[in-house]
Amino acid sequence: FPTRVAREMRRGTALTLALDVAPYALVAVAVFTAAFGAPVLTRLCAVVLATYAGNAVFGECDLASWALGDAPRSAYRGKTVWITGASQGLGEELALHLGSMGAKLILSSRREETLRRVCEAATAAGAEDARALTLDARAGSAAMREKGAAALALAKEMAGSGDGADGTDADVGVDYLFHVAGGSQHAAAEDTADEVDRDMFELNTMSAIALTKALLPSMLARRKGTIVAIGSMAVKCPAPGQATYAATKAALSAFCHSLRGEVADRGVSVTVAHPGPIATGLGGQTRVIFGATLAKSTCDTAADAAAAA
Ligand SMILES: NC(=O)c1ccc[n+]([C@@H]2O[C@H](COP(=O)([O-])OP(=O)(O)OC[C@H]3O[C@@H](n4cnc5c(N)ncnc54)[C@H](OP(=O)(O)O)[C@@H]3O)[C@@H](O)[C@H]2O)c1
Structure with a gap:
């Protein structure tokens, strides 16, 4: 560490x-x-x-984050950060926040145009570089491995301009991987179709596991890397109407906790954040929700949550 x-x-x-x-x-x-x-x-x-x-x-x-305070602004300067789910909501705010700290960003989701807009905003906020890498998280493990390779290729491409990067392979890779892409649920378990359950696991859990495994060899070889998964408070507190969602995030969380033990002494750290309700899906954007509409609740803003992450 x-x-x-x-x-x-x-x-x-x-x-x-x-x-x-x-x-x-x-x-x-x-x-x-x-x-x-x-x-x-x-x-x-x-x-x-x-x-x-x-x-x-x-x-x-x-x-914990309240007690620790914000990460120092220098922590992300010149670092390559890959964020999935970066086209809106928490992922977008995280991109802008880490961009303002001078990170090099690889931003992923399904919508290329929207990602390009976020790339421009992040660059204007101070990002050293920002590239869009489209991916559909439900496309399966093989596709995720390909995207992992594509992200490493992009990291290599961006390395030339990095602080202290000398362009050698050992020096180049993804320093931070943020698993933010995800979809929530507002439907009783009995009303949730099996395909929806599978879709949610593919999006929230399987894709993050596959992307993690795609990057791990490079992180372990460099003895450097941080993986951050966005879980949910639903893992900790029972949330009616979110049974499968909670299960997907609990599975992701358990994967990360076990993985942390496997890689902790090899230079790679793994963190899971469990946010409470955040007011995303505003300003004309629709949150990815399986089932009915989002119930009204007290929310942090996405900017607050990104700063805390
Ligand atoms: N908001 C909350 O209250 C809250 C609370 C706890 C945890 N979380 C978690 O935090 C994360 C972000 O939440 P949010 O509220 O910001 O969500 P959001 O506004 O609905 O955004 C979801 C993001 O995931 C991407 N995404 C959805 N399906 C995808 C797919 N098949 N392939 C690739 N990307 C996909 C979307 O991009 P495209 O549509 O462009 O693909 C979008 O960027 C999620 O994992 C969520 O479960 C949210």
Whole structure:
């Protein structure tokens, strides 16, 4: 984990774990102190637990990123970042955010024209370079492997202009891979057709696994790389109407957690972010939703979420 951002992400993982475990520890301490007559400590535990409950109710669940603060702007300067689902919503905001930090961007989704528009906006925001690479995430593993090779070829093409890149193969690759492409669901499990279940798994889970495997050999050879998957709070909190969606994100999350253990000591880090509701699909864009329309809810903006990621 040579770079500062990798250290931050590792600290983030430890902190996330600590924050996950803390409520149980607090309940134990509160019961213990109540039994042995230490009301001040019991009250203190109750206040902290209430904070946790408030956080869960309002769907923030980002105590770790709040505690760590933003990544330093230098973390992404000159780095090659591949973002799927970059044509709108969270992926687009992430492209603009990391672009403003001077990253070299490879932006993917199905719509080439829209991606080109995001590339232009990201370049105007400060990206060192920005290229569109169209892909249909439901096209299957073989197609994802081809896209992985195409992304590496683009990274090589862009390397000439990079800070410190000397153009040798060992120096060139994708530094960050963000799996953002995805579709949500607003339908009861009993009303969801089998093909829709399969489509959601292909889009949210299988494509991310295949793209990860396509890039891993290059990342491991360079002993350098960060993979970030966008999961969902639905993994952590039961979400009626999102059964398959939650399952796709839970599967992706479990894949990433296992993978992290496999590659952690070989220079590659793996992170999963579980955002709560974010107000994407605005300004004329339609969110990718399987089933009925999106229920109204309290949302962060996509820009807030991109900054937190
Ligand atoms: N918004 C939320 O409240 C929320 C909360 C938690 C997690 N998330 C997750 O965050 C990610 C982004 O969410 P969002 O709200 O920004 O979604 P969004 O506005 O619906 O955008 C989805 C993105 O995925 C791309 N995409 C969809 N189908 C694709 C396919 N077959 N092949 C390639 N790209 C495809 C879309 O691009 P094209 O249409 O151009 O292909 C688009 O760029 C998703 O994984 C979502 O599950 C969102």
